[in-house]
Amino acid sequence: MAAAGLVLTTALLSGLWGNLFTQTLLVVLYGGLCFIYRRFWLIVLLLVGLLWGNWKHSWEKPIPQKGYVEMEITITSHPTLTPDGTYRYQAGKIFFTWGEVFHLGDRVFCRGHIRPYGTQALFLPREIVVKKRSFLLGWLSELSLLWQTSIVQNVPERHIQALLFALVLGNRTYLDYTTKREFQISGLFHLLAISGLHLALITGVLNICFALFLPKKYALMISCLLATFYTMLLGFPASLLRACLFLWGYALLWEVRPQILWLNYVALSAAVCCLLLPPSWLGIGFSLSFLAVMGIILLARPFAILFQKFTPFDTILGTTFAANLATFPLISWSIGEISVISPLANLFILPLFPFLLAGCFVSALWALFSPIPFILLSFLDHIWHAIAFVIHGLSFAEVLSFRLSSSITALFYGLMGFYLLWKLLSVPLSKKKKARKILFSPKNSPQKS
Template sequence: MYMNSTLQLNPLVRVVAMLILGIALGDVLADVVGVRIWLGIFVVAVAAAFVAYNTNVRPMVQSLILFGCIIIGGALRMSMSVERSHFYFIQTSEPFSAVVSSMPVERTKTLRCELTIADGRFAGHRVYAYLPKGKDANNISVLSIGDGIVGYTQFLDIDDYSSQHSAYNKGGAYNMATHFDYQRWLKVHDIVARCFLRDGAWQRDVVQLDYLSGVQRVQLRCMTLREKLLKRYRELAISNEAYGVVAAMTLGDKSSLTAELRESFSVSGASHVLALSGLHLGILYALLVMFLGRRRHNILMLAFIIIAVWGYTAMVGMPLSLLRSAFMLTLFTFAQMLQRNNMSLNYLAFAALVLLLASPWSLWDVGFQMSFLAVLGILLFNDRLRVFVSHKYLETHPLVNWCFSMIVVSLSAQLMVAPLVAYYFGRFSCYFLLSNFIAIPLATVLIYLSVVMYALFFVPCLQGLVAIAVGWIAKALTLSLAWVSSLPAASVDGIELSNVQLWLVYLVVAVVYALLFYLEKIYKPFDNFRPRV
């Protein structure tokens, strides 16, 4: 009865579940059923739903027809995305104009960057551009995000190339993933082709952005600001290793992270600290709320918070994990105006609904999956695990409450994310609880000090002192996690899970949730605390 009431209070959960089913169906049948067929089926389904609503059809039948409409709509949206990402390639060079959308990365024989094509048949999409390390290398290396270039090149199919590089991640480092699908990763990030820019075949120029969407134009401008902030980081007294950590944790730039540092964070179970997610945006949100104080309930101040959240999200490249958090924080901010301060499954479902409708390929993004599953785990398990300890006792013992909350939140998220980490990366970090006790407080202080450091731009001497403190904290973080990763049995590696085994593991997690639900009914908490989810 309680489970059913939870679903009734969170109707978007069922909508998203049906949409995901439809997207998966559309992906499986992508080579068989085209957009026109799905559109015809969708029109028929909507007509059936309209007839059912205006007749005396049983409510259960109406619900089933409505769910069918959502499933078919998801399949239609997926089919449209597949068609949009399909291009034909010709054997000759063609003119192009584009905007640089990522800084050039040095590879073995070339420099690689991402270009957002500004006109033509690839307009609005991104391509990988490879540039030779020749006599013009110095000119190429100083390309910045937002620079316009024009020229002639031959666009090549990215799929013919991606299979040779599926073991490498975006930054060029080796990826341990056992089930990582590089071709899907490219589609998620809308990278549809590759090209080689020969010496003399391109030049800088002012490029019109009329064919780009408003979101793309705003994102390019915001990412240009990010490069200026990163440049300021490099000018301050921060060591190279500390700079890599600070740049990744505050501005989402992982290009300066060494392979050893990535491995240390991965083994210790603190990789989520390096990847921008709800943790980082939540810290910034809390800082804004603390700074505004009582004024945060003012409508103008709430609007300022929302603009700041989305501005930061755009500046760091709009990763899916951060978009999820931005949507949820926006809803939470609006809920505060209505005196409703509790997060719910509806918030999470709404964020998933918007992102999946905007880009169905997001469903297969590892960051998207982990971000949503981590929050789902917290919403489902957090209060249920807390129910067996007196709420009044925790309120009267703040330090115990903080430690217990850290343990419960970490376990709640890990229950949902650990199977996915084992599936994609073949690893389970045994000391993730210890790592979180170290990483999260240090990350919070580091982000706060980074904001203070930028705020002191008009006082260079104080800014330099804060930069030194930021470097020390980053160094302490890396040394601490390196120590955790060096402990005996720090991680279990070489795990291989099949698709069926992964689903069986999540079935076990569902059984654990049902067991906690049952124990809550027979166990009488000290202060009649009842979970909200």
């Protein structure tokens, strides 16, 4: 299952974003490896994934990099409230701000100018007309907007508003440039993105509460349903969708959770995300999310064993180094630089971050109904100032940042994917050889017995 998910995910991503040379190289390497190990059904899966990715890529009309455009686009995010009172929208790789409210899934006709903005495109609209409303997802957008306006009304402090928007709703427009830059320099920008850590915290707290008066299995199922609703409320971001699929696998298969199940289910959930999400939704968050989880599954234990001789925090250090090693090249290529002190910064901040995250969730839920009490605001303020002080001190190490080229990044992940597929395909054969040796060894032979 893990090999199938890895092959399908790689083929889909290559079909969506890769050129002819990349796809040919993928077919030669992955197809040759599957042919050597006689996994012909994986070759068929590889070709199907490439065809599906290319069809998805050609299905969407190409968007010009700059200039005046007239086009129809589909809104792929909930309305995000900005500090100036307008709403920010995402439409694939395009983002823009507008004063009217649109919903996730709405089809709109736009006129305006497009400017390149990193890996995305900034759209400066002159006119936007709704062509087709999405009523099924409209109430989710309305509820998300209600939550955002309630936070603005019931939280007087601006920096606490920015915290709640960033850590609970994934809206980083309220954070100032200095804060975002310091998080980026210290290698902690991933903490500002809604990811599996948020969903694990929500599910864990809800599971503990429901388990007080319900059986554990039913408590976990209810917690998963509420976590799924939270994923829908945030507009199905790729990182949360991955975590939600992984969480449901944990809940449904909670009685058979050997270590091989995690790798199988992560690879399968990656393939499901690629099939469900349009190609424009497959951004940097999708890749970083899966790479971090794969790195933790494959490398956390060896790193923990390595650090066991030096520190009692071997598990935390092993997990941190594993996730950082798996995501370093992609972060360097996409953001522009990575920090050498990122593992050290994670070690200092991660023990405090769950308390900040829990306080933000409680405050955001409280803000839905009434103003947040002073004690809770003071708690958030003290923890945030402690974290900001450490991050500000670590941000002076900007000279230790470096950048990897796109060719090195592609080579790193290509070798890692080839090695992982080789290990997955060679495991059954090695087990069979080992079983034969044990079965026909002289010690277990019938003549000796």
